[in-house]
Amino acid sequence: MRVLVVDDEPFMGYLMGILLLPLGHQVDAVFSGEEALECLEREVYDLVFCDLVMPGIGGLETIRRIRLRGGPPVIALSATVSPDWQQEALRAGAAAFLGKPFTRGDLLKIVAQIGEGGDARNSGSG
Template sequence: MTRILVVDDEPSLVRTLSINLRARGYDVEHAFDGRTALQSVVDSVPDLIVLDLGLPDIDGVEVIRRVRAASEVPIIVLSARHDSDDKVEALDEGADDYVTKPFGMDELLARVRSSVRRAASDAAHAATVRTPDFTLDFVERRATRGGSVVRLTPTEWQLLERLAATPGRLVPQADLLRAVWGPGYEREAHYLRVYAAGIRRKLEPAPGHPRYLLTEPGQGYRLRV
């Protein structure tokens, strides 16, 4: 069942959204402030977040920024802010859609369905990575190279999953460390060097001259496929 996290400090709106979403078969959780929302995402990443920008503790844009540091979960913003700068900032930080209050429930539900479909399609495309030298099946967690199975550790899989979510794009060191090891590890860059070297030994045709798992010194890593 698709799980949606509704984040808004208006109890009546949260109640209305929850009733309408549950009536359409969604599993709904809610949070009335940013800190609770972020903790909920840490505990178990939802399939979609519906997020108000005007939260009582942490601004919604900052919530988007922190979520995006570790997850690509779709985010639909709800906001009473009509200024185009607010919309641009939210979208630039990683929101997928922006709905201005007041809104029609049918319109919001249509946007929820669209975001869920798009996320499912993206996940299907990212489920398997194929290169001329190796294949990664993230659903079965099965890696092969030259027809032979390659054993990857759970941590190696986590790193590769995070990189494969945005193929070819640079993922900052701090984002990788936070996504795999958790908050508080953002400065432990040596973890990444050790695990990247291990992945290259197992998958790269020439580990000393990597073709796929690339390092941008002092910045981060990218998976070129």
């Protein structure tokens, strides 16, 4: 599976790579919503992980734009794990919400469910 990680913290892309590369997934990282939208115009991805709080185009708007374009499933990432924030991400078009910090098991469960075409909305931390 080809995965795009969108997070203004470079460590998140690095972490996703450490966790997903050994399982055969390709992981690319960008640091803003703008970069993500540009990247998705050039490349094809199976899954996007998108931080919700970023400068410029925020995560919610990035998710909306990806979904309006018919892009891949998006997993929202945030350290803010309130039910309202999670629901807002799902309303924006996220397939699921993964709270930071998350466990390796939470991440792998979501990736497996998306890879199988399943609904991962109730997976993950928070």
